[in-house]
Amino acid sequence: MRRLWTEVYEQWEVEKRVHHGGVFDTEHLREIERLLPEQVISSAETGCGKTTIILSNISTKHHIFALDDRSAGEKSSILFFEQCPLTQLTNIEYHLGPTCTMWCSLMAHTDIRFLS
Numbered sequence: 001m002r003r004l005w006t007e008v009y010e011q012w013e014v015e016k017r018v019h020h021g022g023v024f025d026t027e028h029l030r031e032i033e034r035l036l037p038e039q040v041i042s043s044a045e046t047g048c049g050k051t052t053i054i055l056s057n058i059s060t061k062h063h064i065f066a067l068d069d070r071s072a073g074e075k076s077s078i079l080f081f082e083q084c085p086l087t088q089l090t091n092i093e094y095h096l097g098p099t100c101t102m103w104c105s106l107m108a109h110t111d112i113r114f115l116s
Contacts, residue, residue: 045064065095
């Protein structure tokens, strides 16, 4: 049986960490991770935090669409994942700003748009 990144995260997290955007429940994230393949080429999410930590280890290129909240200091969602030693920062592509604006801007440069 493969080792899940949520389990690695739980071993690292001595006390529950929180950030500005709230925290995705680890138990629910573990169940989602079990359904995912061990490795994917590309993934995307709106917002960031614990899911970013996990997905940066599963995805070769993980896109985050989020507001830049680093000015919030220790409550920052971006600093939350950036400061975690488990995060694979080289696998993350940032799209910072209002999600709709950023998403629409990115879609303007694509030939095919599929929303399911």
